[in-house]
Amino acid sequence: MPERWAQGIFMKKILLTGVAGFIGWKTCEFLLKSGAEVVGLDNLNSYYDVRLKEHRLGLLEKFPGFRFRRIDIEDLGALADLFSADRFEAVINLRPGPGSDTAWKTLLFT
Ligand SMILES: NC(=O)c1ccc[n+]([C@@H]2O[C@H](COP(=O)([O-])OP(=O)(O)OC[C@H]3O[C@@H](n4cnc5c(N)ncnc54)[C@H](O)[C@@H]3O)[C@@H](O)[C@H]2O)c1
Numbered sequence: 001m002p003e004r005w006a007q008g009i010f011m012k013k014i015l016l017t018g019v020a021g022f023i024g025w026k027t028c029e030f031l032l033k034s035g036a037e038v039v040g041l042d043n044l045n046s047y048y049d050v051r052l053k054e055h056r057l058g059l060l061e062k063f064p065g066f067r068f069r070r071i072d073i074e075d076l077g078a079l080a081d082l083f084s085a086d087r088f089e090a091v092i093n094l095r096p097g098p099g100s101d102t103a104w105k106t107l108l109f110t
Pocket residue numbers: 017018019020021022023024041042043044045046047053071072073074094095096097100
């Protein structure tokens with residue numbers, strides 16, 4: 001069972017970008033079920049129906065270890081605030097697009 005397999009392996013506090021997306025919300029659910037605390041970041045863009053993303057967030061918000069922040073990953077000020085407020089043991093970047101490499105470097109050097 002994946003949740004049991006994950007016990008004790010994952011870090012406790014994780015930042016996950018693209019949390020309302022197809023891959024992001026399932027990854028987040030898996031981490032929450034394994035006992036991690038997850039801050040999920042997403043700008044809720046309208047690339048496809050936002051109601052689907054809001055539905056996913058509603059499911060994740062049932063977990064006490066979940067917090068959502070509506071932030072665009074390219075907003076460096078908001079990211080700096082995020083990293084000042086929390087100390088993350090891992091960052092999982094599932095924000096898609098041709099700028100993903102740049103965004104990942106942005107996260108690493110913020
Ligand atoms: N879906 C697949 O089958 C698949 C397969 C292999 C790899 N991937 C990769 O996984 C990643 C996620 O894919 P997905 O299918 O979950 O995409 P998705 O579009 O469903 O989810 C991406 C999420 O990122 C958010 N986002 C986009 N730009 C943002 C920004 N600037 N700031 C904050 N949030 C932003 C969107 O609102 C969305 O909720 C991508 O890098 C994709 O290439 C996906």
